[in-house]
Amino acid sequence: MARQIGEVILDLQNVSLSFGGVNALIDISFDVREHEVRAIIGPNGAGKSSMLNVINGVYRPQAGEIILRGEHFRQMNPYKAASAGIARTFQNIALFKGMSVLDNIMTGRSLKMKANIFQQAFRTGVAKREELEHRAKVEEIIDFLEIQHIRKTPVGRLPYGLQKRVDLARALAMEPQILLLDEPMAGMNIEEKQDMSRFILDVNDQMGTTIVLIEHDMGVVMDISDRVVVLDYGKKIGDGSPDEVRGNPEVISAYLGASH
Amino acid sequence: MIYRENGQFKTSYAADQQIFPILQDRWAILGILVFAFVAVPLLADEYLFRAILIPFLILSLAALGVNLLVGYCGQITLGAGAFMAVGAYAAYNFFVRVDDMPLLAALLLGGATSAAVGVVFGVPSLRVRGLYLAVATLAAQFFWDWAFLRIKWFTNDSSSGSVSVSNLSAFGWDLESPTDVYLFCLLILVVFALLAKNMTRGAIGRQWMAIRDMDVAAEVIGIRPMYAKLSAFAVSSFFLGVAGGLWGFVHLGAWEPAAFSLDRSFQLLFMVIIGGLGSIMGSFFGAAFIVILPIFLNQMLPWLGDLVGVSISTAGVSHAEIMIFGALIVFFLIVEPHGIARLWSTAKEKLRLWPFPH
Numbered sequence: 001m002a003r004q005i006g007e008v009i010l011d012l013q014n015v016s017l018s019f020g021g022v023n024a025l026i027d028i029s030f031d032v033r034e035h036e037v038r039a040i041i042g043p044n045g046a047g048k049s050s051m052l053n054v055i056n057g058v059y060r061p062q063a064g065e066i067i068l069r070g071e072h073f074r075q076m077n078p079y080k081a082a083s084a085g086i087a088r089t090f091q092n093i094a095l096f097k098g099m100s101v102l103d104n105i106m107t108g109r110s111l112k113m114k115a116n117i118f119q120q121a122f123r124t125g126v127a128k129r130e131e132l133e134h135r136a137k138v139e140e141i142i143d144f145l146e147i148q149h150i151r152k153t154p155v156g157r158l159p160y161g162l163q164k165r166v167d168l169a170r171a172l173a174m175e176p177q178i179l180l181l182d183e184p185m186a187g188m189n190i191e192e193k194q195d196m197s198r199f200i201l202d203v204n205d206q207m208g209t210t211i212v213l214i215e216h217d218m219g220v221v222m223d224i225s226d227r228v229v230v231l232d233y234g235k236k237i238g239d240g241s242p243d244e245v246r247g248n249p250e251v252i253s254a255y256l257g258a259s260h
Numbered sequence: 261m262i263y264r265e266n267g268q269f270k271t272s273y274a275a276d277q278q279i280f281p282i283l284q285d286r287w288a289i290l291g292i293l294v295f296a297f298v299a300v301p302l303l304a305d306e307y308l309f310r311a312i313l314i315p316f317l318i319l320s321l322a323a324l325g326v327n328l329l330v331g332y333c334g335q336i337t338l339g340a341g342a343f344m345a346v347g348a349y350a351a352y353n354f355f356v357r358v359d360d361m362p363l364l365a366a367l368l369l370g371g372a373t374s375a376a377v378g379v380v381f382g383v384p385s386l387r388v389r390g391l392y393l394a395v396a397t398l399a400a401q402f403f404w405d406w407a408f409l410r411i412k413w414f415t416n417d418s419s420s421g422s423v424s425v426s427n428l429s430a431f432g433w434d435l436e437s438p439t440d441v442y443l444f445c446l447l448i449l450v451v452f453a454l455l456a457k458n459m460t461r462g463a464i465g466r467q468w469m470a471i472r473d474m475d476v477a478a479e480v481i482g483i484r485p486m487y488a489k490l491s492a493f494a495v496s497s498f499f500l501g502v503a504g505g506l507w508g509f510v511h512l513g514a515w516e517p518a519a520f521s522l523d524r525s526f527q528l529l530f531m532v533i534i535g536g537l538g539s540i541m542g543s544f545f546g547a548a549f550i551v552i553l554p555i556f557l558n559q560m561l562p563w564l565g566d567l568v569g570v571s572i573s574t575a576g577v578s579h580a581e582i583m584i585f586g587a588l589i590v591f592f593l594i595v596e597p598h599g600i601a602r603l604w605s606t607a608k609e610k611l612r613l614w615p616f617p618h
Contacts, residue, residue: 016397056480058479058480078476078479078480078482079479079482079484081466081480082480082481082482083482087480087481088480090477094474094476094477095469095473095474095477096469096472096473096474096478097473097474098469098472098538099466099469099473100475103466103469105480106463106466107466107467107470107481107483108481109463110466110467110470110481110482110483111481111482113463115462115463117459117464117491120458120459120462120464121455121459121462122455123457123462126465127458128274130275131277131414131462131463132273132274135273135277136273139273170481174481182389
């Protein structure tokens with residue numbers, strides 16, 4: 001399936017966020033088009049993760065608007081964002097440590113499972129059928145990410161790279177339209193990075209998922225993203241194709257330091 | 261028979277998702293059930309029923325309720341005793357105020373009342389967690405202790421909150437002899453344990469555990485913390501309410517608020533911590549440990565004393581019992597902070613690979 005970048009699906013306008021006196025995001029606007037891979041880069045503390053937290057409603061911005069498929073939101077909340085098809089992974093893996101890989105991924109189906117608590121307690125036909133249907137779907141994702149061998153393992157016992165993959169699997173289980181990835185390759189070795197890049201591109205390509213990605217590895221970012229937005233100290237200092245961004249003098253100075 | 265799952269291939273997700281996926285486990289549980297339902301009534305005497313088995317069954321049910329809330333949903337509570345009390349007194353009111361109220365219906369309605377009360381007292385969990393929540397649930401304990409002592413309507417105008425019931429029967433089955441009471445409690449416990457297992461292995465259980473393990477991530481996935489937490493409070497209080505009703509109706513027969521004091525709340529919390537948080541099996545282990553061990557020590561100590569030629573006075577035995585019991589709790593928590601259930605599952609895992617662990 002050829003990937004066709006579509007219309008703007010998510011548009012952030014003049015978003016500002018502060019914690020007490022610290023301005024985490026200052027008047028930031030950028031858009032994300034359907035089916036594209038959009039990267040957010042910037043030095044540490046630039047406000048990249050805060051940006052994702054604003055998009056899926058963990059943080060409430062003081063100013064600005066979030067426009068999702070033409071619908072205007074002053075602020076999101078996590079439940080609304082999840083219902084609207086926004087999933088995310090976390091920088092410091094936020095898996096459910098006490099649960100198996102399978103259960104972790106199954107939680108990603110929570111919004112789609114409708115059996116009520118009584119049907120579940122008595123495990124009536126509805127609940128049983130639903131559990132099986134969603135298990136089948138989850139198994140597809142497990143196959144896709146090649147983690148069949150660890151499906152029954154408690155996630156706490158897995159090495160870091162696999163935990164990252166389970167985190168991605170859990171997000172994919174939501175069948176999201178927009179997937180926010182917060183440093184999916186941080187702390188990985190080159191092979192793991194290659195695997196993860198491949199998975200991200202496959203998700204984008206095969207499922208048509210729009211991807212917003214934070215990443216520090218410039219090689220990866222330049223290779224896989226369609227457009228890049230650059231933040232520094234909460235301000236947007238660059239936006240465009242990887243090549244444009246690479247040539248932007250402000251970006252260069254933010255990363256390498258300006259000559260005085 | 262060797263405990264091993266080799267060669268037991270699952271060909272459908274349904275087969276993979278059953279409660280006991282290993283064949284040997286299924287036989288073992290069947291054996292235990294047959295033993296509990298058939299052999300125990302034939303073998304046990306009245307003392308065993310009244311002093312050990314019936315309290316064990318009822319407190320297992322209560323521990324199960326606490327475990328759903330504390331172990332699965334991660335919301336700590338010190339108000340377990342209060343919810344038992346609410347269940348017991350609500351069941352009492354339904355029983356004496358409504359004509360021809362069947363016992364089982366009264367118990368379930370008591371549980372339902374307790375669930376509703378649990379939801380109300382669970383509201384602080386939306387804002388506070390950990391120790392602060394524990395203190396907030398303590399309010400439930402103090403409030404209901406006071407209410408059943410002072411508000412006469414709850415206790416049908418009896419003095420000092422003491423009430424009694426008699427001539428109990430369910431479906432034409434007289435619950436007079438200890439054997440009948442035992443079987444009645446066992447039946448309820450088995451059904452409730454199955455319900456608890458179904459919930460914890462289903463979507464709602466995953467939501468509870470998700471909230472317990474990482475609430476921000478759970479929210480981002482689309483789990484509503486309010487629904488998950490309050491449903492855990494409701495289900496937990498329902499279990500506790502039914503257990504409280506059983507404790508009052510069929511175990512004590514006559515009771516006053518002191519039967520469900522703060523001590524009871526602590527006892528239940530200790531049960532799930534020692535037994536294993538987040539484990540159905542752990543609730544049973546914990547209840548067994550706390551109910552049976554002191555009695556066992558009480559019986560064993562004089563005998564051990566005789567063995568080494570020392571006679572221990574009755575007072576000495578009860579002091580020693582408390583000391584040894586306390587020491588054992590400390591020992592267990594140091595050796596295995598995840599409770600007896602974890603020891604059990606480690607042993608099972610070892611056994612699955614035995615004798616070739618590599």
